[in-house]
Amino acid sequence: xxxxxxxxxxxxxxxxxxxxxxxxxxxxxxxxxxxxxxxxxxxxxxxxxxxxxxxxxxxxxxxxxxxxxxxxxxxxxxxxxxxxxxxxxxxxxxxxxxxxxxxxxxxxxxxxxxxxxxxxxxxxxxxxxxxxxxxxxxxxxxxxxxxxxxxxxxxxxxxxxxxxxxxxxxxxxxxxxxxxxxxxxxxxxxxxxxxxxxxxxxxxxxxxxxxxxxxxxxxxxxxxxxxxxxxxxx
Numbered sequence: 001x002x003x004x005x006x007x008x009x010x011x012x013x014x015x016x017x018x019x020x021x022x023x024x025x026x027x028x029x030x031x032x033x034x035x036x037x038x039x040x041x042x043x044x045x046x047x048x049x050x051x052x053x054x055x056x057x058x059x060x061x062x063x064x065x066x067x068x069x070x071x072x073x074x075x076x077x078x079x080x081x082x083x084x085x086x087x088x089x090x091x092x093x094x095x096x097x098x099x100x101x102x103x104x105x106x107x108x109x110x111x112x113x114x115x116x117x118x119x120x121x122x123x124x125x126x127x128x129x130x131x132x133x134x135x136x137x138x139x140x141x142x143x144x145x146x147x148x149x150x151x152x153x154x155x156x157x158x159x160x161x162x163x164x165x166x167x168x169x170x171x172x173x174x175x176x177x178x179x180x181x182x183x184x185x186x187x188x189x190x191x192x193x194x195x196x197x198x199x200x201x202x203x204x205x206x207x208x209x210x211x212x213x214x215x216x217x218x219x220x221x222x223x224x225x226x227x228x229x230x231x232x233x234x
Contacts, residue, residue, distance in 0.1 A: 006164055006197050007033040007056070013063035014051055014220075025051045026220045033165075036195035038188070038206035040108075043217035048170055049113070049201045054216065056199065057167045058086050058157050087116050091158030095170040100141040106138040107147075109156040116161065118166040125160065131189065132156050148179035155186060159196070166190075168200040172207065184210065 012029040015022050026046050033039055043049045054060035056067055058074050067074050069089060069202050077085055088195035109129070115121055129135055132152040138202055142150055151171065158166055169185065172180040190196040200211065208214045 003034040006035040008068040010066040015063050026219050034082040038191045038198045038211045040211040040214045041201045042208050046218045048220040049217045053201045091163035091166040091169040093158050093171045095173040097154045105153050166198045
């Protein structure tokens with residue numbers, strides 16, 4: 001089986017200065033991810049895991065190093081080109097949903113497609129909303145939805161363009177245990193069925209154990225990079 005590299009991170013560092021003091025949020029991060037992997041990034045609060053995810057997804061800047069997605073160094077792109085690249089190649093799920101309150105469920109899900117001036121793939125859309133169990137909520141506004149329904153809408157928005165990588169920042173952190181199970185099953189379904197590459201930040205070690213791989217961050221550095229026993233270690 002050929003494993004295609006979809007993401008490579010080379011010597012990535014992010015620092016903050018406070019007077020003469022320099023604080024490294026990330027220090028010399030190096031790793032790669034193959035297409036179809038489901039990777040968890042874990043670590044204590046303040047370890048740098050969310051900072052790492054935001055840089056990988058192009059939401060935050062870096063001080064040193066490279067982030068290469070599908071052979072494109074994303075920080076060689078200007079702001080406009082990076083925005084277009086992200087819209088076409090990257091999906092993001094946040095802990096707090098970030099839905100647009102003036103748009104209904106259908107409009108929120110289709111927003112990336114419409115912004116990119118793509119024709120809506122009706123078959124893909126219908127399959128997606130059925131999988132997300134949102135068939136009867138398409139006309140509903142975000143404020144009329146439960147937390148689980150809002151997060152499923154956010155997942156639909158992130159997946160509608162079949163991104164090269166789906167980044168998830170604590171996607172179950174704001175949900176109860178029942179909805180946490182639903183969201184995790186959805187992510188696992190898309191990972192298995194469509195070989196969707198997923199990189200998920202989580203503080204929940206039980207969720208991390210369900211992923212193919214767990215990268216542990218401490219003080220801005222990778223201290224552990226473990227694969228499931230069923231997978232070969234790199």
